[in-house]
Amino acid sequence: KQEVTQIPAALSVPEGENLVLNCSFTDSAIYNLQWFRQDPGKGLTSLLLIQSSQREQTSGRLNASLDKSSGRSTLYIAASQPGDSATYLCAVFTGANSKLTFGKGITLSVRP
């Protein structure tokens, strides 16, 4: 059974800091990995999708990497801003069960 872990559950950083959010998964036989952002009381916004054959994807100040063999992904946020404060969830798609398995997320607070 696929399990996705995101540690720590919460993180607070000062504005301007570069930061890395970690995601680990137990079954390396994934098709892809997706990072989402969730603001309080809102739905999920897709940030980046990495296919299993890819090593990384970039969008603006965000860069996501994937090391499938070790079951790890990182989301790098450059020059963090207070507007980046949100919960960041990673999810992996495993063909065996044909569904996304989510982590619980990391709640990020960027202090002005």
Next chain:
Amino acid sequence: DAMVIQNPRYQVTQFGKPVTLSCSQTLNHNVMYWYQQKSSQAPKLLFHYYDKDFNNEADTPDNFQSRRPNTSFCFLDIRSPGLGDAAMYLCATSREAPGYEQYFGPGTRLTVT
């Protein structure tokens, strides 16, 4: 803008009183999903439709049903809501079979009194 829309955004229902949540999409995607997310928890897939084919998760309670009358609309019916069903309900779509990028709506917050 093409998007996933959920109505209502907030729903209050009484214990045992049936409730229906609505999702519509302008993306013309073949797959629609319903997730349940409780506070500080990961979203949990309830079921999905691949076109007209309904796929129920093994651990989804019988209390939860879904309908997809056409490509654009999908409904979540909770036949007899219990206090434990209070949660955020998220609708999502993907262009093709599960495995494609999923796009989420804003969610419906359900309160059961």
